[in-house]
Amino acid sequence: MSNALFDLSSRVAIVTGSSRGLGQYMARALAIAGADLVLTSRDRTRLLPFETEIKALGRRAVSLELDVRQRESIDKMTAAAEAVFGHVDILVNNAGSNVRKPALEVTWEDWNLVLDTNLRGSFFVSQAVARGMIARRYGRIINIGSVTSVAGYAGLAAYGASRGGIRQLTMSLADDWGQYGVTVNCLAPGWFQTEQNKVLYENTEWVEYLCDRIPLKRTGQPRDLDGAVVFLAAESSRYVTGQTLLVDGGISTGATRALPGAGRASGKPSAEPR
Ligand SMILES: NC(=O)c1ccc[n+]([C@@H]2O[C@H](COP(=O)([O-])OP(=O)(O)OC[C@H]3O[C@@H](n4cnc5c(N)ncnc54)[C@H](OP(=O)(O)O)[C@@H]3O)[C@@H](O)[C@H]2O)c1
Known part of the structure; x- marks a missing residue:
């Protein structure tokens, strides 16, 4: 097996929402694999230190403003990226937002914020960038999903709807654009x-509860996504499209775990270790 399978030299990647968090880690992984980068944020000044870091790796990089809730902003970013690099090979639809609330408290505005950013935004950025990919008969689109793409979680109604939609959107676009050499896959972190969820992780009792439900017994480190994002962006995944790759320590295998002893005739809890 050759390293060319994972080599992104001369490829150009847009990573939306690369001002912090998972977007920044995935952008760094793509740059280390050889890609030149288009970094985006609603405020491009937030990107400048990261742009310097990417350039220090010997890659070209440009920081562009993008608000995925604004159609004009999407078109402007796409035109600017193509003007700087001449083409775009890889798109990572990472920009996202979340509102955690019991379903009865979700407002109209909460719903619109989450769905407009995560689902509508990913679709229209894909549409804008795919025009150039289709003309060149090559493209890799990676939509960021979530474990909520495949499982329901209380407090995440709007978010789960957006991520379930991302999974379906991925399959539809894969079917639409496969004929033009554009693959579309969903990378779904657990x-x-x-930044988005740091308050949650201050609750050590909850973290312990969560880790107990993850087969690999820990939460994800952003670098756990490196291999998957490079795989989906590179030649290595050339015959993979429409798929959802969960990088979740296995939690999607059984988010709600049966209690020990459940299902036994006596119904009494078991003393056996889990
Ligand atoms: N963390 C997790 O456990 C997890 C798990 C599964 C999936 N995800 C998803 O993975 C992605 C990254 O997560 P994260 O935890 O790194 O989130 P984060 O720290 O909150 O970062 C979100 C990114 O999205 C950008 N963004 C937000 N609204 C935007 C808009 N309207 N237009 C353009 N960009 C926008 C932000 O950029 P600016 O504010 O600079 O514009 C920021 O760079 C999100 O889509 C998230 O839902 C996260």
């Missing part, structure tokens, strides 16, 4: 600690 529970990772970032």
